Amino acid sequence: MKISLGEKIFYVINYVLLGLFAISCILPIIHIVSLSLSSEYAVISGQVGLWPVELTLDSYRLLIEGTRIVDAFRNSVVITVIGTVLNLLFTILAAYPLSRSYFYFRKPLTLFILFTMLFSAGLIPSYLLVKSLGLVDTYGALWLPGLVGVYNLLVLKTFFENIPGELEDAARIDGCGETRLIMQIMLPLSMPVIATLILFYAVGHWNSFFSVMIYINSTEKHNLTVLVQQMIMNNQLAQQVTEGRLAEDMMESVTPQSIQSAGVIAMIIPMLIVYPFLQKYFVKGVMIGSIKG
Helix, strand or coil: CCCCHHHHHHHHHHHHHHHHHHHHHHHHHHHHHHHHHCCHHHHHCCCCCCCCCCCCCHHHHHHHHHECHHHHHHHHHHHHHHHHHHHHHHHHHHHHHHHCCCCCCHHHHHHHHHHHHHCCCCHHHHHHHHHHCCCCCCCHHHHCCCCCCHHHHHHHHHHHHHCCHHHHHHHHHCCCCHHHHHHHHHHHHCHHHHHHHHHHHHHHHHCCCHHHHHHCCCHHHCCHHHHHHHHHHHCCHHHCECCCCCCHHHHCCCCHHHHHHHHHHHHHHHHHHHHHHHHHHHHHHHCCCCCCC
C-alpha cells in the first residue's frame, strides 16, 4: 500500500517527537551513572556530563561496605516477591468468579469493588485499621491493604470474559472442574495480561516509599527506596553508614553526590533487568481490548 506525503510527514514528526521524549528520559539516567563512576575532583569541579571522568568504582564500594544497602536490598526483594505473589494470587481468585456469567452475585460485587476504586477511606482510617489488626511494623501492613488492585482486577476479569466459551465447554465435557479449568485453560491463555499485572505489582512494591514510612517503624526493616531517599534528603553519608565498617581513605575519594547517584542506580537496575524478560508479554497485555481477533 502506497503511503501518501501527508502520512510520511506525520510519521516523521511522530518519530522525531518520540525520539526526543526517549532521549529526555535516558539522558538523566546516563548523567547519574556518570556521577556515580567519576572521581571526587571531577564531581566537585562540575566536569561530569554524560561520560564518567576519571573512572572509579569507589562510590559503589563505599555504598556496599559503608551503608545498609545490602540489608535494604534484601528487604526490597522480600517485599516485592511475596507481595507480588499474594497480589497475583488473590487477583486471579477474585477475577475468575466475577468473569463467570453463571455467578449469581457477579454484578453487585463488581459494582461494590468498583465503588472502592472511586472512593477511599483515607490515610487515618487506614492506619487505624492496620493498627487494630496488629500489623504496624510488619510487612503485612504493606501487603494486605492493597492485596487486590481494583484496576488490575477489572483488566483480568475482562480478559477472562473474552476467552471463547467453546474452550470452557469442551473442557467441561472432558470432565474438567473449576480448578483444572483455571490452571490448564484460563491461566495459560492469560499469560500476556498476567505478565503485565506482575510488572505493575512488582514495580509498585519495589518503589513503595510512603507506606513504608507510615507503617514500618524499625529502621532495619526499611527497603531500598527509603534508604536512598534518606541519603538524598539528609545529604550526609555519615547518617547511613554502619559504625566500624567505613575506611577513611574511601571517604576521602568520593562525594555524597556520587554516593547518592550510586544508590539511585542500585535502586533502578533490578527493574531494568526484569523488564526485558516481560516486555514481549507486556506489549501484548497492554494491547488487550484495542483490537479483535
